[in-house]
Amino acid sequence: MASHIVGYPRMGPKRELKFALESFWDGKSTAEDLQKVSADIRSGIWKQMSEAGTKYIPSNTFAHYDQVLDTTAMLGAVPPRYGYTGGEIGLDVYFSMARGNASVPAMEMTKWFDTNYHYIVPELGPEVNFSYASHKAVNEYKEAKALGVDTVPVLVGPVSYLLLSKAAKGVEKSFDLLSLLPKILPVYKEVITELKAAGATWIQLDEPVLVMDLEGHKLQAFTGAYAELESTLSGLNVLVETYFADIPAEAYKTLTSLKGVTAFGFDLVRGTKTLDLVKAGFPEGKYLFAGVVDGRNIWANDFAASLSTLEALEGVVGKDKLVVSTSCSLLHTAVDLVNETKLDDEIKSWMAFAAQKVVEVNALAKALAGQKDEALFSANAAALASRRSSPRVTNEGVQKAAAALKGSDHRRATNVSARLDAQQKKLNLPILPTTTIGSFPQTVELRRVRREYKAKKVSEEDYVKAMKEEIKKVVDLQEELDIDVLVHGEPERNDMVEYFGEQLSGFAFTANGWVQSYGSRCVKPPVIYGDVSRPKAMTVFWSAMAQSMTSRPMKGMLTGPVTILNWSFVRNDQPRHETCYQIALAIKDEVEDLEKGGISVIQIDEAALREGLPLRKSEHAFYLDWAVHSFRITNCGVQDSTQIHTHMCYSHFNDIIHSIIDMDAVVITIENSRSDEKLLSVFREGVKYGAGIGPGVYDIHSPRIPSSEEIADRVNKMLAVLEQNILWVNPDCGLKTRKYTEVKPALKNMVDAAKLIRSQLASAK
Secondary structure, three states, rough: OOOEEEOOOOOOOOOHHHHHHHHOOOOOOOOOHHHHHHHHHEEEEHHHHHHHHOEEEEEOOOOOOOHHHHHHHHOOEEEEEHOOOOOOOOOOHHHHHHHHHOOOOOEEEOOOOOOEEEEEEEEEEEOOOOOOOOOOHHHHHHHHHHOOOEEEEEEEOOOHHHHEEHHHHHHHOOOOHHHHHHHHHHHHHHHHHHHHHHOOOEEEEEEEHHHOOHHHHHHHHHHHHHHHHHHHHHHOOOEOOOOOOOOOOOHHHHHOOOOOOOOOEEEEOOOOHHHHHHHHOOOOEEEEEEEEEEOOOOOOOHHHHHHHHHHHHHHOOOOHHEEEOOOOHHOOOOOOOHHHHOHHHHHHOOOOHHHHHHHHHHHHHHOOOOOHHHHHHHHHHHHHHHHOOOOOOOOEEEHHHHHOOOOOOOOOOHHHHHHHHHHHHHHHHOOEEEOOEEEEOOOOOHHHHHHHHHOOOOHHHHHHHHHHHHHHHHHHHHHHHHHOOOHHHHHHOOOOOHHHHHHEEEOOOOOOOOOOEOOEEEEEOOEHHHEEEOOOOHHHHHHHHOOOOOOOOEEEEEHHHHHHHHOOEEOOOOOHHHHHHHHHHHHHHHHEEEEEEEOOOEEEEOOOOOOOOOHHHHHHHHHHHHHHHHHHHHHHHOEEEEEEEEOOOOOOOOOHHHHHHHOOOOEEEOOHHHHHHOOOOOOOHHOOOOEEEEEOOOOOOOOOOOOOHHHHHHHHHHHOOOOOOOEEOOOOOOOOOOOOHHHHHHHHHHHHHHHHHHHHHHHHO
């Protein structure tokens, strides 16, 4: 019985790639240094999988930024502004597309399906000249082969690539991206031909858009594309991989009928209904790659349940055609539980990170082949039983409080307009008020103090003193720049979700459970293992301290319940919405304590609300109902004069704008600049929005500093569709990842732009 891994984390066990990338970007190391670190990480991954007994080991799942950008490079689809003139694409052009440079902005970045991973969105149109411009897939296959490991090269499938793209600026919105299939398929043929010549016997084409609701012509595009590739694929075993959800019946029918395809991969963790489709009919003689080990969470697999599922599938597809696999790439989970030396032993026994999931896949494959490791299966059953019976998981008081929420929608008694009036009397803000999203740059010194405080090398008194000095510096800078509503800069927080999870019950924390979000950006998701409550105030001390340093309004900064949920590894023993309601009640307590502490503006970030939207439209309404309700719970008890903000970033919002309005926040700040101001199109199309709104005026994920004229131009575009009395001026997101040498001039230009337009509006009266 064979085993397969869809993909693997790229950062390395100790985030080696992150540090190598940042060193290269800062000019402290060479491209050769970066490539050496990258090669070491890849060889370690291949060796680990090989030694575990994995038969189908992936290659070309490593990326310096993301796999979609790698595909853009492979196809030579570089937007003209980056000055690419042909030939093999180098790191300079590659990273300019991802991050921008001094003269041109980066390409748009958005969420990868419903994960917290991001990808760079291809910009395509009829004028793009596709060419084979990156030989990375072939080079990595050869690299593994030279190490004695025969791998399965992985490519983003041609149809998914186009459907995940967007029309470039200046191209008609009605442009059919699928019309480019005849132009990109010749490049795919070249790559596949080279892989065959290099000795590849299998190839994996990831077509995850097949789990979406696709119209008939999009499904037909798959049929046409694979018919065109059939002769090139001849002689190869071809796996088409899907993940993240159930595959719809029509898409299943299309997929399993594709020409030239040998095997089909399905997520059987999030796609449980797909099992019924397979059992009802699977093409004879084809391979089924059964994704029974969860690639998106950190809980140990239920061996007995998985083995039962696999045995049932074996009866459908045949013993020699069933392959045990992960549900998706392990990119979305942490690297290795071995690195967690301080994690509670009981909770640790309930978990499996990427390295352990490789072992799980192979253990299931061996068990199915009659070589069951009885000791391993017994340990697995004991761990699952321990988790089910542990008193640490259940808190009766929390469950009663959450149950009591039923019967109310927690809407505010007064409308937004009345609240805005009450808040303006208290805050006295100018037209086009300026603010930032929360965090300020995290310097090396700041990180050192925080790290040493955690390690008990710095006293609490010295830690508070250092944080107070940093907050004062940030407050003084904002006053100097003449920003209207201030933030304290969040120096005490390494991560917006981790910070709150550390102070809530029901959460556990890892030391090295890092997961890539984009580029070199890694997050360390908390683990929600039990019922959630707030033992004591979490932010009031810092926010009140910051407010005492200024007469201007100081925002209290919180992370919302839906974002805490979506950016954590969530318990899988109860519905997600029940856990979310518990978190909402904890945040509600904090909001009310901030208000009592003299904070008049409170921002409750829901950066990940859109990210959690299910991939199938039939499931949208239920998710949005409980997600929006959770947000309303957090602030239903404050006075009308307390201004509630929220923030969202890096997702497509247009399809949920009415749910965003239904959240009933008084001000929403939202990513806008990097997505070519797509958000504004909603308002051009007639959506009425009466609350405050701050579409981001510049992209903080790029080191580029926008001019005041550029920002003023963006604000004027916003004023064409939004009333001046509701518009706020702010960056796209928090400033944590930037340097002060970038932040100061960018914020100065932002404030100058706001003042310029204020004066123009006053003159026009």
